[in-house]
């Protein structure tokens with residue numbers, strides 16, 4: 439999506455006004471929504487940098503909320519996502535925050551369904567995004583792939599066991615230790631195809647939790 | 660890939676340029692040319708639909724610095740331009756204002772500059788009566804023009820200024836106009852080059868950083884630039900400087916633009932006294948989104 443190809447130039451179909459401040463923001467929220475795989479009960483957005491200054495005139499907040507509601511990118515109801523969220527009983531808040539030395543268009547999304555989760559990402563232009571944090575694990579996902587996120591016991595051979603459940607090309611693997619005391623680690627795998635054995639993965643002794651985020655669909659690409 | 664290389668392949672293989680572009684795309688990402696063509700057709704139809712549903716309408720823009728331009732121009736009996744330009748300009752304003760109002764658009768090549776291509780595509784279909792498959796061919800060539808710019812320079816105002824957004828959009832539009840009439844890749848390329856040269860140096864200076872002023876009206880004036888570049892190319896006028904070199908020059912100009920003139924809302928039109936005053940008014944007023952919410956509710 440960093441313009442390389444005909445359809446990237448000619449599309450996508452989207453709701454305006456800005457690919458970075460509207461579409462990109464919505465994509466980050468949508469990643470978070472797909473990550474928890476359900477409409478959360480509560481969501482808090484922490485807006486950073488240029489998002490804090492220009493969010494109103496770009497409809498950034500509406501777009502973020504629309505992402506959580508899983509609207510499609512060209513749905514004109516994005517403009518009324520506040521109402522839609524209220525109707526569905528979703529509690530939402532926006533805060534302006536300083537998230538430190540990060541990209542100027544960064545947002546942190548905190549969602550609560552049964553427990554709290556946190557996704558951080560930045561919108562880097564033209565609708566392209568980078569997911570920079572999944573719960574405590576730092577990463578750099580551009581969401582061009584199916585993404586499998588596994589919280590596992592930090593022990594030898596854990597990765598081998600996880601990989602044994604996957605029958606697809608792995609584009610980018612990330613391994614992060616998130617809690618040394620509890621010996622927890624996060625393994626993030628970007629997959630070419632969504633071929634993995636969820637049943638087998640769940641049964642692995644090293645696997646504590648796992649999440650699957652299917653790749654994003656932009657209209658007209 | 661340089662544009663001259665695409666033209667070279669087209670000449671040698673004796674294949675029309677749009678076919679070469681589709682094959683090139685297949686070589687790069689394995690995409691099926693007929694599928695790509697179908698997607699381009701879908702985008703074309705979507706653009707036409709979007710123009711139809713917004714043509715000449717008043718809009719409720721997020722910041723409120725635009726919204727009635729398309730309506731005014733559509734009611735106006737043009738004194739100097741003909742039906743083609745007038746229709747294309749109204750369509751360009753309509754879609755640019757729709758974009759500023761959180762409506763659905765095709766980001767071709769970007770959201771802020773989408774009016775230009777919507778406008779020209781619409782006028783080609785409805786005023787020049789070009790048939791659909793021809794328009795698809797032309798849109799493919801327009802995509803190739805934009806793609807070359809994106810690779811060598813960028814199509815981002817924040818990176819290279821408005822010359823890269825509105826300038827690229829106009830270059831794509833003029834190339835498309837020539838191509839749907841002539842199927843002549845070379846001639847289309849001259850139109851694109853003339854167009855890009857005419858808009859070179861255009862800075863990105865949106866008031867407050869929002870895609871309303873001067874963006875919306877630039878979409879309409881760029882239509883006229885694209886049409887004049889296309890007419891020149893059709894008459895046999897050539898760009899002395901080849902398209903690829905124009906794009907390289909544009910990239911360099913973009914790199915030398917100071918940050919104030921690259922979408923920061925700090926320079927150019929955005930730094931005028933009036934812009935500052937308007938912005939203050941908006942900040943004090945706060946969220947206009949509620950108005951849009953009301954609009955959508957009342958329409959349903």
Ligand code: SF4
Pocket residue numbers: 771772815816817820821822824825862863864865869870871873874877922
């Ligand atoms: S001034 Fe900037 S934001 Fe406005 S259309 Fe041009 S490049 Fe886009």
